[in-house]
Amino acid sequence: MAYESALAALADPTRRQIFETVAAAPSSVGLLAGQLPVSRPAVSQHLKALSDAGLVTVTKQGTRNIYAACPDGLADLRRYLDGLWGDVLTNFAKDIAKELPND
Amino acid sequence: MAYESALAALADPTRRQIFETVAAAPSSVGLLAGQLPVSRPAVSQHLKALSDAGLVTVTKQGTRNIYAACPDGLADLRRYLDGLWGDVLTNFAKDIAKELPND
DNA sequence: CAGATTCGTAAGCCACCCCTTACGGTAAGT
DNA sequence: ACTTACCGTAAGGGGTGGCTTACGAATCTG
Numbered sequence: 001m002a003y004e005s006a007l008a009a010l011a012d013p014t015r016r017q018i019f020e021t022v023a024a025a026p027s028s029v030g031l032l033a034g035q036l037p038v039s040r041p042a043v044s045q046h047l048k049a050l051s052d053a054g055l056v057t058v059t060k061q062g063t064r065n066i067y068a069a070c071p072d073g074l075a076d077l078r079r080y081l082d083g084l085w086g087d088v089l090t091n092f093a094k095d096i097a098k099e100l101p102n103d
Numbered sequence: 104m105a106y107e108s109a110l111a112a113l114a115d116p117t118r119r120q121i122f123e124t125v126a127a128a129p130s131s132v133g134l135l136a137g138q139l140p141v142s143r144p145a146v147s148q149h150l151k152a153l154s155d156a157g158l159v160t161v162t163k164q165g166t167r168n169i170y171a172a173c174p175d176g177l178a179d180l181r182r183y184l185d186g187l188w189g190d191v192l193t194n195f196a197k198d199i200a201k202e203l204p205n206d
Numbered sequence: 207c208a209g210a211t212t213c214g215t216a217a218g219c220c221a222c223c224c225c226t227t228a229c230g231g232t233a234a235g236t
Numbered sequence: 237a238c239t240t241a242c243c244g245t246a247a248g249g250g251g252t253g254g255c256t257t258a259c260g261a262a263t264c265t266g
Contacts, residue, residue, distance in 0.1 A: 004116070011114035012254080013107070023190040026198065029213060042255055044214060063212045063263045068198055069191040078184055085181065087126040088172040095129065095171055115224080132243060145225055147244055166233045166242045 003080040005053040006073040014038060015046045019069065022056055026068035106183040108156040109176040117141060118149045122172065125159055129171035 010016050018032055029047065033040035047067055050056045054073035059066050113119050121135055132150065136143035150170055153159045157176030162169050 004119075007110070007119075008114045011111045014254080016107075016110075020187070020190075023187055023194060025194065030211090038254085039256060040212090041214075041257085045254075048214085060263095065213065069194060071188075071191050071195055074184065074188055074191055078181075078188065081177065081181055081184065084123070084126055085174075085177055087123075088174050088177055091126060091128065091172060092174055117224085133241090141224085142226060143242090144227085144244075148224080151244085163233095168243065 002054060002073070003076045005049075006055060006077040007080075009049050009053040009055060009073075010077075012046070014042070015050060018043065018046050019050055019055055022050075022067050023069040026066050028061075028064045028066055030064070032067075105157060105176070106179045108152075109158060109180040110183075112152050112156040112158060112176075113180075115149070117145070118153060121146065121149050122153055122158055125153075125170050126172040129169050131164075131167040131169055133167065135170075 010019065014036065017036065021027060021032060021035070029043055030040060032047075033043040036043060047056060047058075050067075050073075051058065054076065055070060056067045056073075057070045059068070113122065117139065120139065124130060124135060124138070132146055133143060135150075136146040139146060150159060150161075153170075153176075154161065157179065158173060159170045160173045162171070
């Protein structure tokens with residue numbers, strides 16, 4: 001239902017890197033910005049996009065916000081791709097059959 | 104290895120619609136443009152992006168080019184997402200365990 | 207309470223992406 | 237050979253996305 005936002009979110013290289021890092025282990029905004037070639041506000045904006053897509057969740061720990069990967073967004077995306085995968089395979093098989101009328 | 108281009112290709116709504124149509128049944132450029140709110144050259148450019156991502160293939164039939172969905176690009180993308188899925192789930196389970204130290 | 211740390215948001219800038227129109231090239235039909 | 241159909245590419249413009257700097261809010265520490 002919301003696989004579009006997840007797709008758009010993971011299309012950006014920086015956002016993808018952030019998500020991969022958070023998927024390996026939850027982290028704070030400042031820590032993420034420290035190991036990235038962009039500023040902290042940029043990371044904050046990326047995290048908002050990932051959050052809107054259901055890819056990450058936030059938990060406040062004092063003054064710092066810990067972001068962790070969330071299965072929901074990825075689940076939607078995988079469901080969508082699996083649907084496509086079925087269509088592509090059936091059509092692909094049909095085309096192969098047409099290409100070999102001799103036998 | 105080339106899941107990045109597939110991800111970027113499917114992030115665009117128009118390109119996604121083109122791919123879904125072609126995944127249902129192979130089609131020519133003009134036919135695709137006919138059932139889309141964009142011009143034919145735009146469709147041609149989108150098809151090039153999809154082709155570079157390994158998502159579609161072309162076969163010439165006289166003067167018209169028939170585009171069909173190709174499993175390769177989708178396979179790469181699914182492989183990448185499955186890898187992420189594993190990381191997310193293990194970490195998600197670990198967080199749940201930490202959230203319930205009482206029992 | 208004052209200072210320091212961590213973070214989100216606003217404003218602005220710049221590059222890139224998508225679209226269009228225009229053109230050239232190839233194949234089929236008469 | 238000429239016309240028609242179908243397509244890819246070049247060139248240009250408009251809108252959007254991602255980045256930065258600047259500012260304000262919230263929490264912890266001394």
